[in-house]
Amino acid sequence: MLVLMNKIQPSQLVEEQRNATRLFKKIQRQIETLLATGSPSKEDVKDTMEKVLALDKAYPLPLLGVMLEKFPESLEPTVWWPKMQSQKTNKEKYFKGKVESNGWTEELEMEMREVVEVIKRKDSEDYERLGNKALKMNKVLAASGPILTGIAALGSSFMDSSNGPWAAIVAAAAGALASAVNTLEHGGQVGMVFEMYRNNAGFFKHVQESIESTLSENDWDKRENGELFEMKVALQLGRSLSTLRYLAKKSSYSRVEGSPIDEFASKLF
Numbered sequence: 001m002l003v004l005m006n007k008i009q010p011s012q013l014v015e016e017q018r019n020a021t022r023l024f025k026k027i028q029r030q031i032e033t034l035l036a037t038g039s040p041s042k043e044d045v046k047d048t049m050e051k052v053l054a055l056d057k058a059y060p061l062p063l064l065g066v067m068l069e070k071f072p073e074s075l076e077p078t079v080w081w082p083k084m085q086s087q088k089t090n091k092e093k094y095f096k097g098k099v100e101s102n103g104w105t106e107e108l109e110m111e112m113r114e115v116v117e118v119i120k121r122k123d124s125e126d127y128e129r130l131g132n133k134a135l136k137m138n139k140v141l142a143a144s145g146p147i148l149t150g151i152a153a154l155g156s157s158f159m160d161s162s163n164g165p166w167a168a169i170v171a172a173a174a175g176a177l178a179s180a181v182n183t184l185e186h187g188g189q190v191g192m193v194f195e196m197y198r199n200n201a202g203f204f205k206h207v208q209e210s211i212e213s214t215l216s217e218n219d220w221d222k223r224e225n226g227e228l229f230e231m232k233v234a235l236q237l238g239r240s241l242s243t244l245r246y247l248a249k250k251s252s253y254s255r256v257e258g259s260p261i262d263e264f265a266s267k268l269f
Contacts, residue, residue: 002149002182006142009070012191013062019199020059023080027051050082058202070191071139075131077124078202084213103226112211114248115233117255118265124204126264131197138194141185148178200269207236238267 031048034040058080060066155171184190211233217223234244247263254261 003146005186006145007070008063008067009138009142009191011186011189012070012195013067015192015195015199016059016068017062019078019080019195020055023055023059024052027055047082054082055080071135071142075128075135075194075198075201077128077205078199079205080202081206081209084209101220102223103228103230104220104223105226108226108230109215110252111230111245111248112215112233114251115237115244115265116208116211118247118251118261118263119204119208122261122264123266123269124201124208127197127201127204127269131194131201134190134194134197138185138190141181141190145178145182145185148174148181152178203269204266207233237265243267 027048034044058078060068062068152171152175155167155174158167159171160167214223214229220226223229230241230244234241237244239247247265250263251261
């Protein structure tokens, strides 16, 4: 039973399905909003289906033969959104002489590029580093628990007068260590911590890809409104517009001076 528990990682399963429930409810609210504000088109249906399928692939139902790998080689951010695509247009045609269009300016575009750099250098890197540490710890604990328990059981079977006190000492020591290891793994919810890091790394990847996808469209008029997009990014990162702009300036100065930036993009996690 201990081997089965360590293989399934119940705490990690709970975190996976909690995230999946939250994201499915988000899609549900988007559909309800779309129905309330206007008639959905075929493109809306296709886009929603792609989101549902991508989410189902990222968080499949557990114990049905498609359970997520609990002990991968390294942390890979969870991807619950379809691949973002954007058609590029001729940059010279739209940027030449243009001061502002659709809420976009050259300053805002540079700000978004700096935000992406901070996410890459600080937030994503930090969560992947911590996630890999949690993964290594979970692997060691998941393997050590059943081995120590087996040693304790084996030692207890040799407890008789002919073997002296050593069998009892080995059984007691291994049993105590097994109890400590299992308590640390399941009581400390190490699997859930790893899944939390993996999901947060996916969140930052999603923000990064959404910004890069928007910036790859060179025609400003075809992008999402710049002011609204800036506000959306600020809300996703738990910042006000002023602190987001300050972060971009700070990142730009640090790269010019060649010094590492001492601030994370997100204020939420």
